[in-house]
Structures are given as C-alpha cells and as structure tokens.
Amino acid sequence: MRPEKANLTDARRSQSDRLSEAEAIERAKQGDAGAFEALYNLHKRRVYSLCLRMTANTAAAEDLTQEAFLQLFRKIGTFRGESAFSTWLHRMAVNVVLMQLRKKGLNVVPLEETMEGEEESAKKEPGADDIRLAGSIDRLQLQQAITELPPGYRMIFLLHDVQGYEHNEIAEMVGCSIGNSKSQLHKARMKLRELLKTSRAEKATRP
Amino acid sequence: MTCKELERVLPELEGVRSFELEQHLRTCSECAALVSDLNAISAQSRLLQTVEEEPSARLWASIESTLRQEGLIHEARPQLVSVAPRAPRWRFPWLMPAMATFLVVCGLVLYQRGGLEPAPASQPVAKVSPADQASAMVPEEEEVLKLVGARVPALRATYESDLKAVDAYIVDAERSARTNPNDEIAQQYLMNAYEQKAMVYELAMDRSQP
Numbered sequence: 001m002r003p004e005k006a007n008l009t010d011a012r013r014s015q016s017d018r019l020s021e022a023e024a025i026e027r028a029k030q031g032d033a034g035a036f037e038a039l040y041n042l043h044k045r046r047v048y049s050l051c052l053r054m055t056a057n058t059a060a061a062e063d064l065t066q067e068a069f070l071q072l073f074r075k076i077g078t079f080r081g082e083s084a085f086s087t088w089l090h091r092m093a094v095n096v097v098l099m100q101l102r103k104k105g106l107n108v109v110p111l112e113e114t115m116e117g118e119e120e121s122a123k124k125e126p127g128a129d130d131i132r133l134a135g136s137i138d139r140l141q142l143q144q145a146i147t148e149l150p151p152g153y154r155m156i157f158l159l160h161d162v163q164g165y166e167h168n169e170i171a172e173m174v175g176c177s178i179g180n181s182k183s184q185l186h187k188a189r190m191k192l193r194e195l196l197k198t199s200r201a202e203k204a205t206r207p
Numbered sequence: 208m209t210c211k212e213l214e215r216v217l218p219e220l221e222g223v224r225s226f227e228l229e230q231h232l233r234t235c236s237e238c239a240a241l242v243s244d245l246n247a248i249s250a251q252s253r254l255l256q257t258v259e260e261e262p263s264a265r266l267w268a269s270i271e272s273t274l275r276q277e278g279l280i281h282e283a284r285p286q287l288v289s290v291a292p293r294a295p296r297w298r299f300p301w302l303m304p305a306m307a308t309f310l311v312v313c314g315l316v317l318y319q320r321g322g323l324e325p326a327p328a329s330q331p332v333a334k335v336s337p338a339d340q341a342s343a344m345v346p347e348e349e350e351v352l353k354l355v356g357a358r359v360p361a362l363r364a365t366y367e368s369d370l371k372a373v374d375a376y377i378v379d380a381e382r383s384a385r386t387n388p389n390d391e392i393a394q395q396y397l398m399n400a401y402e403q404k405a406m407v408y409e410l411a412m413d414r415s416q417p
Contacts, residue, residue: 030386031281036274040267043260052260064263069270073279137251137256146252161252186218187246196248 036073043086044069047093048165049153053158054097056147064100075142083172090165091173094155098174109205111168137196145195153188160185213238217245344370351411366411373404 021042047068052061071092078144079088088124147152158179159165165173167181174181208231216228232239251305274280344352348370356363380397 032269033280036271036280037267040270042265048262049259053208061260062266064271065262066266066273068282070273073270073274074277137247141257142248142251145253157252161249162255164253164256172218182218189248191243193244194217 019177025076025079025085028073029079039072041071043089046086046088050090050093050099050158050163053143053146053162054101054154060100064093064096068096071096087165087169087173090159090163094159094173097155098151139198141196142192145192145199148195149188149191153184155187155190156181156184157192161189208239210235218243260263348374351408355411366407369407370404370411373407377401 018201024038024042028039044065048065051064051068052058055061055064063201068089069157072089075092079085079108146157149157156170159173160167167178167185169178170181171178176184208227210231213228213231213235220228232242271280344367352363352367352370354365377397384397
C-alpha cells in the first residue's frame with residue numbers, strides 16, 4: 001500500500017503567513033509562491049476597496065485588482081525600497097484604474113487643470129442651502145455621493161480622506177503637485193457637501 | 208479675514224487654524240457651517256476605511272495561475288511521502304538505524320552550524336533542476352530498492368519514485384539553505400527533508416521483511 005502523500009508545505013505556509021513584508025518581498029523576488037500569496041493577502045482589501053469605490057462594480061473592481069497585482073508581481077524584482085511598498089503598490093493600482101477609465105472614454109480631467117466651469121453643479125433642491133450636515137452624515141449616503149464625484153476628484157478624495165495617504169504620497173502616486181492634490185481634495189469635499197445637502201433636501205421634500 | 212479669503216486658504220489648512228480664521232468663524236455662521244461640514248465629511252470618510260471589501264477567493268487563483276504561466280513562480284515543490292514510522296523488522300538490522308541516524312545527524316550538524324556554506328559568488332552556478340540531480344540513485348538507495356524488489360516486486364517502482372521525489376526535495380532544501388544560511392525556516396525545511404528520507408527507508412525496509 002502506497003504511503004499517503006502529505007502536504008509538507010503546510011508548516012511552511014503557516015510560517016509564510018507570519019513573514020514580515022520585507023521577507024515576503026525578498027522571497028517573492030526569488031519566485032516563492034507563498035511569498036506572493038502573503039503579499040497579496042496583506043494588501044488585497046485596500047487595493048480592492050479602492051478599485052470598488054472607483055468603479056462601483058464588483059466584477060470591474062476584481063479585474064482591476066488582478067491587473068494591479070499582476071503588474072506588481074511582474075515588476076517586483078525592480079523594487080528597491082525607495083518608497084514604502086504599499087505606496088508603490090497603490091501607485092500601480094491608481095494607474096490601472098485611471099487607464100481603465102480613460103479607455104472607457106470617461107472624462108478623467110488631467111489633475112493639473114482646474115475643474116472650474118467644466119462641471120455642472122448638482123441640481124439644487126429648494127432649501128438645500130439651509131441643510132446642516134455636521135454630526136449627521138449617513139455613511140450610505142456618503143458612499144453614494146462619492147460614486148457621483150468626477151473620477152479625478154474621487155481618486156484624490158479616496159486616497160486622502162478614506163485611505164489616509166498624505167498629499168506628498170498622493171502626488172507621487174497620481175503624478176501631480178502637492179498643491180494640486182490639496183486643491184482637488186478641497187473641491188471634492190465641496191462637491192460632496194453639495195451632493196449630500198441636495199440628497200437630504202430631496203428626502204425632506206418627499207411625501 | 209473675509210469670507211473670500213477664508214475660501215482661498217481652506218485647501219491649505221490641514222487642520223491648522225490661525226487666529227484670524229478663528230475670529231472670522233466666530234462671527235460668520237455661513238463660514239462656520241462650511242468648515243464644520245467639511246470636517247464632518249472628512250471624519251466620516253475616514254471611517255469608511257474600516258469598511259474594506261474583500262475580493263472573491265477565485266481572484267488569487269486567477270492571479271497565481273497567470274504568474275505560473277508566465278514562469279514567475281517556481282515549480283511547486285515535489286509532493287513528499289509521509290509515512291507512519293513502524294517498528295523495524297528488517298533483514299539487515301544494521302542497515303536501517305545506521306542509515307537513518309546518519310541522515311539525521313547530517314541534518315543536525317548542518318542545522319547547528321547555521322546551514323550550508325553559501326556558494327562562492329565568483330563561481331557560476333550550474334542550473335541543474337532538482338529532478339535531474341535527484342535522478343541518479345546512490346548505492347544505499349539501490350540496495351534498499353533491491354531488497355524491496357526481491358520481496359514485493361510490485362512496489363519497487365513506487366519506492367523508487369518516492370526516493371527520487373524525496374531526493375529532489377533534499378536538493379531543493381539544500382539549495383534553499385545554502386542561499387539563506389541564516390534562515391531558520393530553510394534550515395528546518397532541510398531537517399524535515401532528511402527526516403522524510405529516513406522514513407522512506409524505514410517503510411521500504413519494513414515492506415521488504417517476510
């Protein structure tokens with residue numbers, strides 16, 4: 001009777017889960033499958049969440065997530081640690097998302113241009129200006145409002161206010177100036193304020 | 208500070224408020240509401256980070272498959288044979304414990320020395336696959352297979368295959384330990400490999416007994 005085959009990599013796999021990111025990166029450069037998977041598990045939620053909030057579509061978000069990780073793993077041999085690994089990865093994810101949006105013909109305005117005069121103001125409900133938001137922002141309404149932001153604003157807003165990146169990191173990821181990142185973020189927040197007030201005013205006027 | 212001046216400096220504020228700004232906010236309810244709303248939006252958005260979505264399980268499978276097709280992932284390590292050790296009843300009582308002890312001692316010595324010496328950088332490393340290195344049987348292995356073949360001919364091919372697989376495992380583990388002499392995981396992996404081979408011998412000898 002043939003002895004049972006054992007999966008002797010189980011012990012190694014559980015140990016790879018505990019690999020530090022630096023160790024996983026070095027092993028991944030050598031083609032270690034466990035290291036690739038460890039890096040993927042470490043960063044998949046953040047990347048996927050970014051893609052999902054940008055596309056509002058799970059299938060599209062998974063495709064973009066896959067593409068971002070494939071680009072990462074193909075180029076991992078070139079990573080020298082000049083920036084944080086997560087920043088490097090998210091830069092790729094941002095590029096993948098932006099390229100996809102441009103392919104779809106969406107008007108992803110170059111971030112160096114201002115949006116003034118190029119966007120339509122949301123149709124204001126009567127009484128919207130009187131609505132106060134502070135202390136009463138509904139999470140679902142906010143998520144909906146984020147999906148209505150123009151893609152350029154949405155990207156900066158997600159990276160800064162949701163994912164917590166600093167403007168210098170965003171500027172590096174997106175390829176704009178720090179000043180422009182701050183400006184776009186402010187405009188995104190202003191736009192969200194407008195959308196949330198309009199949404200709340202609409203609810204208030206419904207019978 | 209006027210309302211227009213406040214709107215101009217708002218993008219740069221990043222939570223820092225000047226005295227003039229505070230003064231203006233105390234006197235202008237519209238600007239105060241604006242700043243309050245923007246801060247609330249930012250604060251609520253930060254909470255969205257905790258609501259991170261998880262992609263489906265098939266996504267990693269798809270990524271891994273692509274990486275393997277592109278040759279970016281090494282071949283899977285050979286499946287190893289794990290057997291339950293049994294009390295030896297071998298025909299040559301000196302052979303089994305001597306061989307097993309030899310293998311385990313080799314592994315212990317290497318483990319305590321911190322692994323194999325790294326290959327000298329100046330020498331080119333011949334690219335020989337573990338399978339090729341493991342394909343040639345050493346005399347001890349031939350002896351074991353001869354014994355198995357004499358007793359249970361149908362199992363000789365099976366044990367020959369198992370020995371080749373575990374030899375490939377040892378070659379791979381030795382290379383890993385040589386490349387990463389300070390890596391405890393690689394050293395443990397090598398120890399496991401030697402123990403596996405000892406167990407294969409043990410089982411083979413057990414099968415060869417009447």
